[in-house]
Amino acid sequence: MIVEGHEHTKELTRSAHTVVIGSGSGGSVVAHTLAQAGVETVVLEEGGHFDRGGFTQREGEMLKKLFRNGAQQYTTDGMINVLQGSCFGGSTVINMADCEPMTESLLAHWREEFLLTSMTMDAMAPSLERVRAMLQVQQIRPDQVNLNNSLVLQGAKKLGHSTAVFEHNRKGCIGSGYCLLGCAYDAKKGAHLNYLPRAIDAGVTVYTDARVERIEVESAEKVFVHGSILERGVRIARLPFKVEAQRVVMAAGAAHSPAILWASGLGGKLPALGKNLSLQPQLGVIADYGDDTAVTMWRGIPQSAYTTAFDDISPEKGLSGYRLEGLNSGVALFAANLPGLGHPHKAQMSRLKHLSFGLVLVPDRPSGKLDWKQDSERGFATEIHYTPQTEWIERLRKGMKLAAEIHFAAGAKEVYFTAENTPLLKSADDLSKLDDFKLLTGSAHLISAHIQGTCRMGLDPKSSVVDQDHRVHGFENLYVVDASVHPTTASPHTMIPVMTLADRAARRMLDR
């Protein structure tokens, strides 16, 4: 059953064996797995419930309805827009459906640097298999790669760089291009179409428009979850709720799971809370292919092709390297990230049909932290403090050169970036102009779709928040199962890793 915010006429009080906070990648998998095993489970989700009929394909409407802060959640210096879904199904509803699992080298890094001995590919394989089957993961066909992405493949091929086309969790995709706004054709198989409906069939109640504000641990068998039923849209507290549970699973995403623990007064016991933040920031690259080429980047699967030549994953460093990925970010978000104002900005937007857009994706090392303010009406305001490391900026420069070189090889006339201080490049001969590129606040516009790490998994409560079973250190019945547990960036695309770990975590809960 789904109970939406407007259905409540009085305070909600109830109990359940397990409360799952958040219905995205982590929460949906845990709720489904526990419910299938007969555990009475309730999901509390801050965002609203929308389905194909409600996905209007209008950015002005859907960004506000489906994203945290209307897709306007920035680092404190204003440089990085940290995107997160916030609705029934969480970020799986609005993401790009690219499926990339964790690799053995990455898990080896976690074992060696963080002593996570249980993180082996053998242990992970059954969970990965179940997740892939549920999401109907399959290879994107060559005929589904639009011109915007195909230019990445063509340019890289001319230069002799290896590339790949993603696997994805779409079936029956008509290539409308609106993935970021929720799929009105039910082709993108997010958790709202598989894990959550099946969990509901198995008896789960999902309360939407229900924001958890704190928990109160009474004993190893009893936790109270406190929060507010919200007025949808404005997200202002309307009625209180209190749910009593034997077990609480936090799956509110990497900005809000630690926020709830902090607001519950547990920060003193968990010094690593909110630290070790990874954002995996991405810089936009724009290539103008001239009047004779209509790229029409907004049609077709938005993100399908990427370079693999400079990916680097090793047991010593974890995820490193850099890559170029094609992307249609939606016209409004694209316009917001374009450099320039007024007439120059308008002139660039008038070229839209001929522009190719992509992202330079550079995996980072954890280098940020979160703080929060809490308001009784509006909930958490997250302060995202993040300083890119010098070594990361060096790899970004290499990624920018790679992106420009690929586009010129594919026939671009001009290349520039979503940073006002980058020169307009007219040919591959101009690449050296990027040698002095400086990442300046107020000039560079980056996005992050992969916030992770703020409830790090580890053995030592001084430097981590959860153990290898996702249990919060020092608490028998509190778990975190979402992207916040990743000790370092788990993959260039994090949905499958979060879900794989969630499947494994839920089964370990059942084993206990």
Ligand SMILES: Cc1cc2nc3c(=O)[nH]c(=O)nc-3n(C[C@H](O)[C@H](O)[C@H](O)COP(=O)(O)OP(=O)(O)OC[C@H]3O[C@@H](n4cnc5c(N)ncnc54)[C@H](O)[C@@H]3O)c2cc1C
């Ligand atoms: C724009 C975008 C594109 C992406 N594209 C891809 C891609 O192509 N491939 C890929 O693998 N990954 C992609 N990702 C990343 C991937 O979707 C996320 O890493 C993953 O979904 C994170 O899972 P999670 O469980 O941590 O959080 P989420 O899936 O974000 O779910 C968290 C849920 O918790 C809810 N919540 C938060 N606070 C509270 C509270 N206090 N009370 C109740 N509920 C709360 C939120 O509303 C949200 O619904 C993308 C992400 C974004 C934002």
Ligand code: SF4
């Ligand atoms: S491109 Fe495909 S998956 Fe994306 S919104 Fe359109 S039909 Fe749905």
